[in-house]
Amino acid sequence: MLDTLAGWFDGFWSGAGYLLIVSVVLLAARYRLGPWGTPRPPVTGKALPPAIVEACALNATPDAAVAAQARVFPDQDAARVARMFEEFGFSFARDGSFATHPGPEAVRRVVDALFAPADRDAVLAELARYGGARHEIWPGRLRLDILKESGGDPQAVKRLVGMARRDFRDVVVMAESPRFLRGVAEGSGEALMTLVDPRSDAHLAVADADLRQFGMWLLRYVR
Numbered sequence: 001m002l003d004t005l006a007g008w009f010d011g012f013w014s015g016a017g018y019l020l021i022v023s024v025v026l027l028a029a030r031y032r033l034g035p036w037g038t039p040r041p042p043v044t045g046k047a048l049p050p051a052i053v054e055a056c057a058l059n060a061t062p063d064a065a066v067a068a069q070a071r072v073f074p075d076q077d078a079a080r081v082a083r084m085f086e087e088f089g090f091s092f093a094r095d096g097s098f099a100t101h102p103g104p105e106a107v108r109r110v111v112d113a114l115f116a117p118a119d120r121d122a123v124l125a126e127l128a129r130y131g132g133a134r135h136e137i138w139p140g141r142l143r144l145d146i147l148k149e150s151g152g153d154p155q156a157v158k159r160l161v162g163m164a165r166r167d168f169r170d171v172v173v174m175a176e177s178p179r180f181l182r183g184v185a186e187g188s189g190e191a192l193m194t195l196v197d198p199r200s201d202a203h204l205a206v207a208d209a210d211l212r213q214f215g216m217w218l219l220r221y222v223r
Helices: 003-008 015-030 050-056 062-071 078-087 104-114 117-128 137-152 154-166 169-178 177-186 189-196 200-219
Strands: none
Touching: 050 169, 062 117, 078 200, 104 117, 104 137, 104 200, 117 137, 117 154, 137 169, 137 200, 154 169, 154 189, 169 177, 169 200, 177 189, 177 200, 189 200
16 A cells, blocks of 8 residues: 555655655554554555654664653653563654553553452453454554553443454554644644654654653553
8 A cells, every 4th residue: 555655656755745645654654554454564665765664663672762761751760661661562663653562461450450340350351352353453552552541431441442343543543642643633734744744853742742641641550
């Protein structure tokens, strides 16, 4: 899909062509998603400018975590932030976006903190409904996002699991990038083009704000 679109707009990396292709980056590179929830194919320099590909590439190196901690959580205990990144399997990109890959124990810890003992087994069973189908990728990440958005309401968990099974991108964006989503929905013109450019300072600032809101919620569940 990216190769095809890039071919259509070859030579038009500005104006409307710029905005359209970067919009594809939002769905395919920023969130690492393909159409209808399938993992996207690798993005190459032929499909998109190398600077865009590099800015959106996730990595889990210690340097990436240190940089994210310094930018986004300078007022928090550095050791605790580092434990959060490790325990919940964070990876980061240069554009400020992130992903989590928590294991079952980390997910269970959040469930135990959010829900009454009588509800925990039912919530875990509901969360387990996500991840069985081929398109239901990143179960740990989605379960964590669902827990965040549920606010400790078992009925909300059920609703969000259904949403994720239909198209998990809705839950990912809602939980991980609310400010970015609002900016895209409300923006227009040059400001919108700057926001969706993963190389821009405006994009990084919004991505960092989204990581901040997610991380401040998650820090309370660090061991």
